[in-house]
Amino acid sequence: MILVYDGVTLLDVAGPAEVFAEANRFGAAYEVVLVSPTGADVTSSAGIRIAVAGAAGEAAPDTFMVVGTDRYPREAVARDQVQAARTLAGEATRIASICTGAFVLGAAGLLDGKRATTHWRVAHELAARCRSSSVVPDAIYVQDGATYTSAGVTAGIDLALALVEEDHGPDLTRDVARSLVVYLQRAGGQSQFSAPLQRPAPHSPAIRRIADLVAADPAGDHSVGELAKHLNLSSRHLTRLFRDEMSTTPARYVESIRFDMAKALLDQGHTATQVASLAGFPSYESMRRVFVKKMAISPAAYQRRFRTALRPDPA
DSSP states (O other), rough: EEOOOOBBBBHHHHHHHHHHHHHHHOOOOOOOEEEESSSSEOOOOOSOOOOSSEEETTTOOOOEOOOTTTTTTTTTOHHHHHHHHHHHHHHHSEEEEOOOOOHHHHTTTTTSSSSEEEOOGGGHHHHHHHHHEEOOTTOSSSTTTTTTEOOOOTTTHHHHHHHHHHHHHHHHHHHHHHHHTTOSSSSSSSGGGGGGGOSOOOOHHHHHHHHHHHHHHHSSOOOOOHHHHHOOHHHHHHHHHHHEEEEEHHHHHHHHHHHHHHHHHHTTOOOOHHHHHTTTTSHHHHHHHHHHHHHHHHHHHHHHSSSSSSOOOOO
């Protein structure tokens, strides 16, 4: 049973629903039922009207899933959505959210004490609102007991496939994935999809100057000692500034800037070897280690996923 409401993201609804429908073609027996808090039909963020079968609570679901909207977290979750989520969760054997649907579960207290995720762009806000939850910002989806949460939009397909595999095993699920032309399990986490250079801007002039220095000459000597000299500070003082304001070390901050530059250069079509040099890494291998550490995929794999869609690989 999928809980929808005005402003929902259409693909959050259609993606998982299509996975379950496709699974039925291979022998499953899912019944996808859409409900709204009041029983009234709703309109998606794309302006497409979605018909529902009734109101939450009129039938007991086996699996309860709530979808997201781009209104969250800009707006508070509506009371009727919170009540509907609590009602459905109380009757279901497992609960799930797609994208910012996690904010509905969170507002209903259904993520308390649990690990969870949501779209990378708003994961920090979910963590701020659900302080007893452990938000995993890089995960495609997270399972904590009978509670499942997923990242943005198409991650709902990944989550639905995981639920199908839990119910019917890998063979049927593999057939579904092949039929839908999607990965059965995507490599890496959300960080491979996040926009580069999205970290909060430093507040202190000293750290802003460090960011500018590295951006201007990524291949330069940016050891703690050299950076401290640029600012007429001691290495210990500079390290303390980074720890207090950025919760990291100068070396890791430099690495993160180089990493963001490398992603942007790969997106532009430079070869991995060129990118390693342009972004300031000592070698391709050192850049590869950073990519694997941060995203669980190599630079080459990242570039294959995000190169132009105008020249697809031949079948």
